[in-house]
Amino acid sequence: VYSLYCMYNFCQSESLGQGSFTRIFKGSKIDIRDGERHVTDVLLKELDANHKNCWESFFEAASLMSQISHKHLLLVYGINVMVQEFIKCGALDLFLKREGSVSVSWKLDVAKQLASALNFLEEKNITHGNICAKNLLLAREGDASQGSSPFIKLSDPGINLAMLGRDVLLDRIPWVAPEVLEAPERLELECDKWSFGATLWELFNGGQAPLQGLDLERKLQFYETYKQLPSSEWTELADLISQCMNYQPAFRPSCRSIIRQLNSLITSDYVILHAAEPLPD
Numbered sequence: 302v303y304s305l306y307c308m309y310n311f312c313q314s315e316s317l318g319q320g321s322f323t324r325i326f327k328g329s330k331i332d333i334r335d336g337e338r339h340v341t342d343v344l345l346k347e348l349d350a351n352h353k354n355c356w357e358s359f360f361e362a363a364s365l366m367s368q369i370s371h372k373h374l375l376l377v378y379g380i381n382v383m384v385q386e387f388i389k390c391g392a393l394d395l396f397l398k399r400e401g402s403v404s405v406s407w408k409l410d411v412a413k414q415l416a417s418a419l420n421f422l423e424e425k426n427i428t429h430g431n432i433c434a435k436n437l438l439l440a441r442e443g444d445a446s447q448g449s450s451p452f453i454k455l456s457d458p459g460i461n462l463a464m465l466g467r468d469v470l471l472d473r474i475p476w477v478a479p480e481v482l483e484a485p486e487r488l489e490l491e492c493d494k495w496s497f498g499a500t501l502w503e504l505f506n507g508g509q510a511p512l513q514g515l516d517l518e519r520k521l522q523f524y525e526t527y528k529q530l531p532s533s534e535w536t537e538l539a540d541l542i543s544q545c546m547n548y549q550p551a552f553r554p555s556c557r558s559i560i561r562q563l564n565s566l567i568t569s570d571y572v573i574l575h576a577a578e579p580l581p582d
């Protein structure tokens with residue numbers, strides 16, 4: 302099996318003229334197969350700014366052409382790129398592992414921002430389905446000494462849970478809610494609350510993955526025996542995490558309650574006592 306690594310690099314050359322609603326660039330597709338580089342000339346078509354609204358038909362046209370082939374039909378290599386805003390400091394789990402010592406109030410600030418993103422999704426009745434520190438992107442590091450706070454953005458959920466194999470789902474224990482394992486196609490809002498609890502745990506444990514190193518069988522047993530993650534010595538935090546990670550979805554707190562509890566954590570004297578060093582647990 303070879304790893305297909307395909308990178309587009311392209312230079313803007315207006316000389317290629319304009320499509321009706323598109324800008325076109327000449328580029329080259331670099332595939333690496335069995336250690337060999339294959340460079341192919343490609344043309345990249347980008348929907349221009351004031352026609353973003355008809356991206357569906359742009360997408361349909363491209364996917365239609367990519368599904369058929371004939372010697373007199375243009376070959377479409379694919380439309381398999383998602384273009385995202387580049388977030389300066391990358392994923393939170395890696396940042397926490399690298400940094401190690403961020404203050405308790407920094408962590409609570411990040412937790413509150415995630416809670417407000419979840420609150421927004423809850424109001425829209427949208428379930429994300431893949432809340433975890435890996436999918437929290439740090440747009441601004443924030444520096445406690447300068448008093449500037451961090452700024453996070455929740456990434457896309459990736460492939461729909463119902464499309465994933467059972468092993469992938471099991472490997473997402475303990476982020477994936479227990480009820481999702483049995484019915485990944487029926488995602489409810491409550492499953493994001495469970496994942497929020499697991500993400501809080503990551504946040505206050507230096508970005509290390511909970512249940513790391515457990516194989517899938519043991520991860521499944523963790524749920525079958527209704528286990529909880531090792532609780533923090535900060536009881537109010539441990540309470541919030543276990544409320545979110547309640548095996549009964551209906552008993553999990555609403556986003557408003559989560560935000561209220563985070564606000565009271567922020568004012569608790571634990572924060573002042575641990576202003577500088579990270580929580581020991």
Ligand SMILES: N#Cc1ccc(Nc2nc(N)cc(-n3ccc(CO)n3)n2)cc1
Nearest residue numbers: 385386387388389390391392435436456
């Ligand atoms: N060193 C370093 C470094 C790495 C990445 C970025 N930036 C960025 N921008 C995005 N839009 C998305 C991501 N992601 C990273 C993991 C995921 C998983 O979803 N996304 N990283 C900035 C610095």
